[in-house]
Amino acid sequence: MLGYIFKRVLLIIPALLFVSMVSFSMAYLAPGDPAEILLMSPEGSPSPEAIDAFRVRMGLDQPIHIQYLRWLEKVLHGDLGYSFISERPVADAITNSFKATLKLSLVSMIVSIVVSIPLGILAAIKHNTMIDDLCRLGALIGVSIPNFWQAFLLILLFSVHLDWLPVAGYGGGDIEHMILPAITLGTSSAAVTTRLMRSSLLEALSQDYIITARAKGLPERIVIGKHAIKNALIPVVTMLGLNLGFLLNGAVVTEWVFGWPGIGDLVVDSIYQRDFTMIQGSILFIAVIFVTLNLLVDISYTYLNPRIRYESVD
Amino acid sequence: MRAWIKNRNIFIGLSITVALIFIAAFAPQVAPHDPTEINPMVRLQPPSKEYPFGTDHMGRCILSRIVFGSRISLLVGVVVISGSLLIGIVLGTISGYFGGLADDLIMRLVDGFLAIPSMFLALALAGTLGPGMFNLMMALIAVEWTSYARVVRGSILTVKEQEFVEAARGLGASDLYILVHHIMPNILSPIIVIATLGIGYAILAAAGLSFLGFGVQPPTPEWGSMLDDGRLFMRKAPYIMIFPGLAIMITVLAFNFLGDGLRDELDPRFRKEIPH
Numbered sequence: 001m002l003g004y005i006f007k008r009v010l011l012i013i014p015a016l017l018f019v020s021m022v023s024f025s026m027a028y029l030a031p032g033d034p035a036e037i038l039l040m041s042p043e044g045s046p047s048p049e050a051i052d053a054f055r056v057r058m059g060l061d062q063p064i065h066i067q068y069l070r071w072l073e074k075v076l077h078g079d080l081g082y083s084f085i086s087e088r089p090v091a092d093a094i095t096n097s098f099k100a101t102l103k104l105s106l107v108s109m110i111v112s113i114v115v116s117i118p119l120g121i122l123a124a125i126k127h128n129t130m131i132d133d134l135c136r137l138g139a140l141i142g143v144s145i146p147n148f149w150q151a152f153l154l155i156l157l158f159s160v161h162l163d164w165l166p167v168a169g170y171g172g173g174d175i176e177h178m179i180l181p182a183i184t185l186g187t188s189s190a191a192v193t194t195r196l197m198r199s200s201l202l203e204a205l206s207q208d209y210i211i212t213a214r215a216k217g218l219p220e221r222i223v224i225g226k227h228a229i230k231n232a233l234i235p236v237v238t239m240l241g242l243n244l245g246f247l248l249n250g251a252v253v254t255e256w257v258f259g260w261p262g263i264g265d266l267v268v269d270s271i272y273q274r275d276f277t278m279i280q281g282s283i284l285f286i287a288v289i290f291v292t293l294n295l296l297v298d299i300s301y302t303y304l305n306p307r308i309r310y311e312s313v314d
Numbered sequence: 315m316r317a318w319i320k321n322r323n324i325f326i327g328l329s330i331t332v333a334l335i336f337i338a339a340f341a342p343q344v345a346p347h348d349p350t351e352i353n354p355m356v357r358l359q360p361p362s363k364e365y366p367f368g369t370d371h372m373g374r375c376i377l378s379r380i381v382f383g384s385r386i387s388l389l390v391g392v393v394v395i396s397g398s399l400l401i402g403i404v405l406g407t408i409s410g411y412f413g414g415l416a417d418d419l420i421m422r423l424v425d426g427f428l429a430i431p432s433m434f435l436a437l438a439l440a441g442t443l444g445p446g447m448f449n450l451m452m453a454l455i456a457v458e459w460t461s462y463a464r465v466v467r468g469s470i471l472t473v474k475e476q477e478f479v480e481a482a483r484g485l486g487a488s489d490l491y492i493l494v495h496h497i498m499p500n501i502l503s504p505i506i507v508i509a510t511l512g513i514g515y516a517i518l519a520a521a522g523l524s525f526l527g528f529g530v531q532p533p534t535p536e537w538g539s540m541l542d543d544g545r546l547f548m549r550k551a552p553y554i555m556i557f558p559g560l561a562i563m564i565t566v567l568a569f570n571f572l573g574d575g576l577r578d579e580l581d582p583r584f585r586k587e588i589p590h
Contacts, residue, residue: 011425018426022435029442140574144566146518148525149541149559156552249433253522267434268526271441283438287430 005299012291019291020075023283024068027276035060058084071280080281085273090281093266098285100170101255101262105247107178108186112243116190117236120197121229127202135194142191147250151184151257168259181258185250189243196239201232241297245290321579327572334565338384345378349535358551368553370543376554379535380561386536387565390451390520391513397455399509402462409463410470411493421467424460432457436519440528450529454516465508469501503580507573514569521562537562 035054036046046054055061059070074081080090123135158180159167171177204210205228213223251264259265263282270278337344346366353373361368367376409420427435439453473479474497482492523529524538532539537558544554 011422014422015425015429018423019429022426022430023438026438026442029439031444140567140570141563144514144518144563144570146521146525146538146541146559146562146566148522148538149555149562152541152545152548152555152559156548160549245431248431252433252437253526256526264434267437268441271437271528279438279442283430283434286434290431291429 001302004302008295008298012295015291016288019287020072020284021068023280023287024071026279026283028064030274030276075284080284081277083275083278085275085278090277093278094263094282094285097261097263097266098289100173100260101248101251101264103173104178104181104185104255104260104262105244105251107182108189108247109240109243111182112186112190112193113240115186116193117197117233120194120236121201123194123198124201124205124232125224132198135198139191139194139198142187142194145187147184147187148253148257150187151180151254154180154183168257170259170261177258177260181254181260184258185247185254188250189246192246193236193239193243197232197236200235201228204228204232207231238297238301241293241300244293248286248290321575323571323575323578325575327568327570327575330564330568331572334384334388334568337381338388341382341385345375345381347375347378349374349378349382350533351375358547358554360551361553367557368551370540370554371547371551376540376557379540380537380557383535383537383540383558383561384565386447386530386534387517387521387562390447390454390530391517391569393451394454394458394516394520395509395512397451398458398462398512399505401455401459403466403505405459406463406466407470407493410467411474411489411497417467420463424463427456427460433519433522436523437526437528440523445528445531447530447534450520450523453523454519457519458512458516461508461512462505465504466501469504470497473497473500507577507580510569510576511573514566514573517569518562518566 035051035058052061059067062070071081078091080094082088083090083093086093119135119138123132126132155167158165165179166177169177205224210223210228213227214220248264251262252268253264254260255262255264256268263286267279267282267286269275270282346364351374353369356365356369356373357371359365359369359373365375365377367380370376370379405420405423409417430438436453436457439456440450443449443452479492479496482496487495520529521536521538521541524536525542527539527542530536530539532543540558541555544551544558547554
C-alpha cells in the first residue's frame with residue numbers, strides 16, 4: 001500500500017515537469033512577437049526602442065531555455081510573475097479566481113449529488129421500467145447537452161421571462177447569482193453520477209448477500225436501504241472526487257457565459273488579451289490542482305478497494 | 315448483426331447518424347437558401363414558411379446554416395478521432411507490445427497530457443495557436459489521443475500473454491504478423507466504442523471552442539459560432555440560439571446512443587454486469 005502510494009506520488013514529478021514546459025511554451029506557440037503585439041496601440045506600431053525596453057523588462061531578451069529555467073525557478077518559489085496587461089501579480093489573480101471557482105464547484109457538486117443519487121437509486125429499483133428508461137435518457141441528455149446552450153436556455157427562462165434570477169455576474173457571490181451557473185456546471189457530473197449509481201446498485205443487488213438477506217425474510221426496504229445502497233455507494237463516492245475534474249472542465253465555458261470571475265473565465269480572458277504570463281500561470285496552477293485531486297482519488301480508491309493494490313501503476 | 319439492430323440504443327444512434335450524414339452530403343439540395351447570403355431586408359425574422367428556423371441578424375436563413383453546419387461538425391469529429399486514433403494506436407502499440415524504455419517514455423508523455431484538464435488544454439492550445447479550423451482540430455487531437463494510447467496499450471498487455479499469441483510466436487510468426495493478425499482483431503472492440511463516444515465529445519468541445527471564438531471563423535456556418543452570434547439578440551430573437559444548440563445536442567446524443575449500444579454488444583463484461 002505504502003509502496004503503491006510512493007510510486008504514484010513519484011510519477012507526478014515528470015508529469016508536472018512536462019506541464020511546466022507546455023505552459024511555458026504557450027507564449028511561443030502564438031504567432032507574432034508578444035512584445036510587439038502588446039505594445040500595439042491605436043496610433044500604430046510601437047518604436048523598436050520601446051519593444052526592446054519591454055523585452056528587457058519582461059526578460060524576453062534571454063535565450064528560451066534560460067527564460068524557462070528562470071521562470072521555473074521563480075515558479076518553484078511561488079512567484080508566477082506579473083500580468084502583461086494589468087501588471088498585477090499573477091498568483092494573486094489566480095488565487096482570487098480559484099476561490100470563486102471552488103465556491104461554484106462545491107455548490108454544483110451539491111446540486112449534482114442531490115439530483116443524481118436519488119435518480120440513480122430510483123432507476124435501479126425500477127429497473128427495466130419506464131422510470132428507468134426516463135432516468136437513463138435524462139442522463140444521456142445530460143452528458144450531450146452543450147453547457148453554453150443550456151446556460152442560455154436557463155437564462156432565457158429564469159432571468160428573461162420569469163425575471164426570478166439575475167442574468168449573469170458575481171454579485172458578491174450570493175446564492176441568487178450562483179443558482180443558474182451551478183445547475184449548468186453540475187449537469188454533466190449529475191448525469192455521470194446517475195449512471196454510475198444505477199449500475200453500481202444493480203450490481204450490488206445481484207450479489208449473494210442480497211439473496212441471503214432476502215431469503216432471511218428481511219423486508220425489501222431494509223435489503224435495499226441497508227445492504228445494497230451502502231455497498232453501491234462506495235464507487236460513487238470515489239467517483240465524486242473525479243467529478244471535480246469534470247467541473248473544472250465545465251468551468252471554462254460556464255464561468256465565461258455567466259461572467260462568474262473564476263479560473264475558467266480568467267483563462268478565456270487572458271487568451272483574448274494575449275496575457276501570456278497569466279495563461280502560463282493559470283494552466284500550471286490548474287494542472288497542479290488536477291493532479292493532486294486525482295492522486296487523492298486514487299489513494300482513497302486503493303484504500304477502499306484492496307483488489308486494485310495488486311495491479312500495476314499505470 | 316441481428317442483435318445490433320435489436321439493441322435500441324444502436325438503432326436510435328445509427329438512425330440519427332445516417333440522417334445527419336445524408337443531410338451533410340446533400341446540404342445544397344436540403345437547404346432552402348444559400349447559408350452565407352446576407353439579406354438586410356429579412357433581419358431577425360421569426361420562423362416562417364420561407365425561413366422555417368427564422369433568420370439571423372444579417373438576414374441569413376438559420377435552417378440553411380444549420381444544414382451546412384453539419385458538414386463542419388461531422389468533419390471536425392471524424393478528423394479529430396482519426397488523428398487521435400492514428401497517434402494512439404501507434405504509440406499505444408509500441409508501448410504495450412515492446413515495453414521497456416519506450417513504454418516508460420510514452421506513458422510519462424500520456425501522464426503529462428492528462429495532467430491538464432482537457433478543456434483547459436484544448437482552449438489554451440486553440441487560443442494561442444490562433445483561430446481556425448485546422449488549429450482547432452490540432453488542439454482537440456492533443457487532448458484526445460491519450461485515451462486511445464492507454465486503451466490500446468492496456469488491451470495489448472492482456473492479449474499479449476494469451477496462449478494463442480505464444481503459439482503463433484512459437485510457430486515463428488513475426489512481431490508485425492502477430493500484431494496485425496492476432497492482437498489487432500482483439501483490441502478492435504474497445505477502440506470502436508471509445509472512438510464513437512469520442513466523436514460526440516469532439517463535436518461538443520469543438521462547438522464550445524468555436525462559441526468562445528477560438529474555432530471556426532465567420533462567415534462559415536458552424537453551430538457553436540452561430541450560438542455566439544445569437545447572444546446579443548437573445549431577448550429579441552431567441553430562435554437564433556435555440557436551433558443550433560438543438561442541432562449540437564441531437565448530434566452528440568446520437569453518438570452517445572451509438573457508443574453506449576456498441577459497448578453493450580461488444581464488451582462482454584458489460585453484457586453480464588449491467589442487464590438491460
